[in-house]
Amino acid sequence: MHRIVGSIVSLVQHLATVFTDPEVYRPAACPHCGRAGVWGHGCYYRKADRNNSDEESLNPVPVLRFLCPGCTHTCSRLPACIAPRRWFDWVVQQAVLLLLLGGASLRHCERYSGRDRRTVRRWRDWLQERNESFAFFLRSRFPELGRRADFESFWRHVIEDVTLQQAMVWLDRVLDVP
Ligand SMILES: [Zn+2]
Structure with a gap:
């Protein structure tokens, strides 16, 4: 789908790029009809920062x-630090998934991550x-993952070796992710 620009990994970097080098985000072709040469069409706003205080x-x-x-x-492209159609970014999702993959129950995950069950x-x-x-698709891109047979160890290695963010970028x- 090419919705995500994988090289932009923090909101600070994203804001700087939007103002200094917005061409980074322009897709090579329209994702609907494939025609090259899409036009800039303003922006929309997201409440993407969930870490900093209000000030x-x-x-x-x-x-x-x-x-x-x-x-x-119209179309848009997101930096890797904002997850499409998700409230939380990949870093938060990855932390919760690692707990689950390690065998934690939903109740434990809720308590340790502070995220709703x-x-x-x-x-x-x-x-x-x-x-x-x-x-x-991940195994075809990262052959070293192929040896991990079961679900838990496969995804633990994806998160530890590749990170969930860069796996989703790829x-x-x-x-269509997520
Ligand atoms: Zn089009």
């Missing part, structure tokens, strides 16, 4: 939009549902 918050965080002159669809369950179910296609090129 230090980087919110609202601008996300650049583009318009295709061929089919008139329903959120934790949703992330767990998402990884299990998408495991087959994710693992297939999967985003071939699949």
Whole structure:
């Protein structure tokens, strides 16, 4: 899908790039019709900063939009530090998933991560549902992962060796994530 710009890994870096080098975000072609040459089309804002206090918050965080002159669809691209269609970034999801992969119960995860149990369950179910296609493409890209047979050790190694963020950046090129 190429929705994620993998080289932008922090919100500070994202903000600097939006203002100094916005071309980084322009897609090579319209994701709807494939036509090259999309136009800049302003931005929308996301409350992407969940770490800093209100005074230090980087919110609202601008996300650049583009318009295709061929089919008139708009599209946008996100930095790797913002997860598509998710409230929390990949770093938070990765920490929770590592607890689960280590055998922690949903209740433990809720207590240690401070995230709602329903959120934790949703992330767990998402990884299990998408495991087959994710693992297939990740193994083709990172052959060293192929030796990890079971679900838990495979994903622990993805997180430790590749990081969830960069794994999703890579999967985003071939699949729709999350
Ligand atoms: Zn188009």
